Amino acid sequence: MKKTWLVLAGMLVVVEFLVIACNSPATSAAVMKSGEKVYTQTCLPCHQADGSGVPGLNPPLKNSAYVSGEPAKLIGIVIDGLSTGVEINGEAYTNLMPPLGSTLNDNEIADVLTYIRNSFGNQAKNISAEQVKAERK
Amino acid sequence: MYKKCNAFLFLLPVLLCAVYIAGCHSSDSGKPGSADTATARHDSLKLPDGFKAVIFADSIGKARHLAVTNKGDIYVKLASLKEGKGIVYLHDSDGDGIADERSSFGNYGGTGMFIRDSFLYASSNEAVYRYRLNENGKVQQTDRPDTIIKGLIDRHEHNSKSIVLDHKGNIYVNIGAYSNACQATDRVKGSAGQQPCPILDSAAGIWQFKTNLVNQGYNNGSRYATGFRNVVGLDWNEQDDQLFVMQHGRDQLFQLFPQFYTAQQGAELPAETMYAINKGDNGGWPYIYYDHLKKQKILAPEYGGDGNKTARGKAIDPVMAFPGHMAPDGLLFYTGTMFPEKYRNGAFVAFHGSWNRAPEKQKGYFVAFVPFKNGKPSGQWEIFADNFAGEEIIQAPGDAAHRPCGLAQGPDGALYVSDDNKGTIYRIVYAGK
Numbered sequence: 403m404k405k406t407w408l409v410l411a412g413m414l415v416v417v418e419f420l421v422i423a424c425n426s427p428a429t430s431a432a433v434m435k436s437g438e439k440v441y442t443q444t445c446l447p448c449h450q451a452d453g454s455g456v457p458g459l460n461p462p463l464k465n466s467a468y469v470s471g472e473p474a475k476l477i478g479i480v481i482d483g484l485s486t487g488v489e490i491n492g493e494a495y496t497n498l499m500p501p502l503g504s505t506l507n508d509n510e511i512a513d514v515l516t517y518i519r520n521s522f523g524n525q526a527k528n529i530s531a532e533q534v535k536a537e538r539k
Numbered sequence: 540m541y542k543k544c545n546a547f548l549f550l551l552p553v554l555l556c557a558v559y560i561a562g563c564h565s566s567d568s569g570k571p572g573s574a575d576t577a578t579a580r581h582d583s584l585k586l587p588d589g590f591k592a593v594i595f596a597d598s599i600g601k602a603r604h605l606a607v608t609n610k611g612d613i614y615v616k617l618a619s620l621k622e623g624k625g626i627v628y629l630h631d632s633d634g635d636g637i638a639d640e641r642s643s644f645g646n647y648g649g650t651g652m653f654i655r656d657s658f659l660y661a662s663s664n665e666a667v668y669r670y671r672l673n674e675n676g677k678v679q680q681t682d683r684p685d686t687i688i689k690g691l692i693d694r695h696e697h698n699s700k701s702i703v704l705d706h707k708g709n710i711y712v713n714i715g716a717y718s719n720a721c722q723a724t725d726r727v728k729g730s731a732g733q734q735p736c737p738i739l740d741s742a743a744g745i746w747q748f749k750t751n752l753v754n755q756g757y758n759n760g761s762r763y764a765t766g767f768r769n770v771v772g773l774d775w776n777e778q779d780d781q782l783f784v785m786q787h788g789r790d791q792l793f794q795l796f797p798q799f800y801t802a803q804q805g806a807e808l809p810a811e812t813m814y815a816i817n818k819g820d821n822g823g824w825p826y827i828y829y830d831h832l833k834k835q836k837i838l839a840p841e842y843g844g845d846g847n848k849t850a851r852g853k854a855i856d857p858v859m860a861f862p863g864h865m866a867p868d869g870l871l872f873y874t875g876t877m878f879p880e881k882y883r884n885g886a887f888v889a890f891h892g893s894w895n896r897a898p899e900k901q902k903g904y905f906v907a908f909v910p911f912k913n914g915k916p917s918g919q920w921e922i923f924a925d926n927f928a929g930e931e932i933i934q935a936p937g938d939a940a941h942r943p944c945g946l947a948q949g950p951d952g953a954l955y956v957s958d959d960n961k962g963t964i965y966r967i968v969y970a971g972k
Contacts, residue, residue, distance in 0.1 A: 447794050447897050454937035456894040457960060458601070458618060462937075485725075487695040494619060496695040500726040 437517025589971020
């Protein structure tokens, strides 16, 4: 009996830990919600609600090394845009990515990139406002 | 990293799970998107009574425009290379309406494809090439085309070069604007429209060149018509002896000017427009757009418009207007006799399907028909061939199984439609009485 209580108590500790982890500031629903808001207003028209993009024109945001890879490169694309076209998984995408550095602030860019890196099947590390700030020239 | 807490549920007793779910429930609002739904589930096309479609060829690559020889063979231009080649030849040797021979050549991707007399014309995104056809309508010297036009501007956006010929030795080439609305910074909210728009000198119009000269550049050709943002579908109307084009209207009225447009207006406006072109005509881009609901030319918001101010100036009116963003990629005037009287000399328009109606649902993904009488539209447009997408509701282009792009007419009067998503070539025939 004592053993059972010990196991249950142990589980409670694990659960408490998970509850805290799930609500910790860096991964909070608030960040995702803020990121989703920016995504809907700014990114969705081209990259679509499900992040699937538009074949031949606007790159998908799923299964993309640009999204899940090196944060600095990704942050740079949002700040400075991309007008050279891009190739992802053997497919060319020709539309221009507008520079959004003057439209979005550091927090908005951090939140939207955290949202994108944890949506559409992506699982990559959060991006902080400090990281965004460091990429501004 | 955003926590995927649900995976741990299996490890915990039911009671504790309840606590856990209560703790983490709110984080579900940022749930990852659903998996890719563009799976094969295409049903047959929906067509008017008496018509039927067969799949002439499948999986040939990103099939853009296509042309049919007088023997009924088909040449298709691919947007990008498939197995290193950019033009596909299709032949139906037993006459059952399905291609049974296939070969390919050409080391460039592109869109344009046109046949006149004994030549095949094909375009890359910066040049136009010409191949001689032999007496059987076949290209023999596949590796030695004449380069008739070169050095056309290709800045990625709107870079496809559609082509059509008249009967006087001229070829017309669309050069699309490398911009949405000629803002100082393309597609950025608050960036003003450039006045005058510097893009118009070398793009956003239709250029005319000679069919029988080689290595022509901008200095050899002439700007036949200007102020057309991006034309992909174009054709020569034989009754009018005149060029007709389909313009892709500008994007993002709502996203760039939410003070003037609702999301729904941004999805519906501006119109996709059909123009009958004379030399020197101006379509008005980027200064104006056409509102098919108001039936007026409206001043673009980048140039002082507010969604209501009508446009001054000399821009021509379209001869037909369609709902916004459906992306007219193919135009064909039907000159055959296989189809019923109603269709003769009328226009088929292949709508590739929208993406910029988001967050509203998408539209297009069909072939429309516009009846013509004496070279002018004689009634409203209607959907002719539908269900390319294989889905009723399209939220994103990735949901569509097939996307119509090019149109061509066979010597027997059959209508061919290309699909640049799965590489399907449809042959549509009339079998009714």
